Amino acid sequence: MSTQTIQADFDRIALLSTGHWDHAGPYANFLLRHAPLKCHESLEIGCGTGVFSRLIAGRSQKVLAIDLSPQMIRLARERSRQFANIDFRVADVTTLDLPPRNFDCIVSIATLHHLPFAETLTRMKAALKSGGVLLVLDLFAPEGLLDAIRNIVALPVSGGMRLIRTGRLKPPRALRDAWTEHGRHDTYLTMKQVREVCAELLPGAKIQQHLLWRYSIVWQKTNE
Numbered sequence: 023m024s025t026q027t028i029q030a031d032f033d034r035i036a037l038l039s040t041g042h043w044d045h046a047g048p049y050a051n052f053l054l055r056h057a058p059l060k061c062h063e064s065l066e067i068g069c070g071t072g073v074f075s076r077l078i079a080g081r082s083q084k085v086l087a088i089d090l091s092p093q094m095i096r097l098a099r100e101r102s103r104q105f106a107n108i109d110f111r112v113a114d115v116t117t118l119d120l121p122p123r124n125f126d127c128i129v130s131i132a133t134l135h136h137l138p139f140a141e142t143l144t145r146m147k148a149a150l151k152s153g154g155v156l157l158v159l160d161l162f163a164p165e166g167l168l169d170a171i172r173n174i175v176a177l178p179v180s181g182g183m184r185l186i187r188t189g190r191l192k193p194p195r196a197l198r199d200a201w202t203e204h205g206r207h208d209t210y211l212t213m214k215q216v217r218e219v220c221a222e223l224l225p226g227a228k229i230q231q232h233l234l235w236r237y238s239i240v241w242q243k244t245n246e
């Protein structure tokens with residue numbers, strides 16, 4: 023998928039965004055639990071409307087939060103007026119110069135599948151300080167019977183959570199259509215592929231498969 027298509031998709035989604043709930047939401051606290059308690063500087067790649075940037079801002083002196091979509095960044099700024107320590111920027115992580123060994127925490131939620139996986143992890147790793155923590159939450163391609171069963175269980179769980187949080191079983195029609203069209207050109211790695219790349223690049227990474235079509239990577243950089 024081209025960068026222009028991704029940007030256009032997320033500009034469209036941002037304009038329809040209600041800001042209520044998505045599938046990453048239930049895992050935000052899980053990620054936060056693995057972040058360092060005190061960060062000098064954190065980076066979020068693909069920050070969207072800034073939900074996690076605001077959470078990590080509570081533990082960081084400075085947060086750099088980047089996203090390809092100007093509309094996402096506009097909303098993120100609007101929703102984060104009281105967070106003077108977050109610098110929201112429209113930027114493409116594939117071309118942005120990331121200072122080496124600079125960040126205490128680097129996070130990416132539901133974004134990595136839009137990017138070259140191994141190359142992006144390598145860049146994230148290089149930008150982490152020694153002792154810093156890399157946190158990823160992303161989607162995977164289901165494989166086999168276990169994932170099929172997980173999928174059947176996930177559907178009512180996800181519907182129920184949305185109902186509790188928003189009073190609706192599904193997002194509004196226009197937003198659903200925008201996600202469906204975006205999803206047509208989305209591709210995901212299998213868990214096997216994720217584990218293979220991580221074994222090579224992030225030795226000792228903790229990789230977990232979660233119920234709502236997501237996996238996480240938690241990795242701490244040791245002295246390098």
Ligand SMILES: C[S@@+](CC[C@H](N)C(=O)[O-])C[C@H]1O[C@@H](n2cnc3c(N)ncnc32)[C@H](O)[C@@H]1O
Binds near residue numbers: 046091
């Ligand atoms: C599914 S959204 C997730 C947003 C946010 N992390 C969340 O969980 O709500 C993926 C985001 O990644 C951004 N993105 C995709 N490719 C990017 C790139 N090359 N550089 C920066 N951001 C990118 C998109 O614009 C979009 O806002």
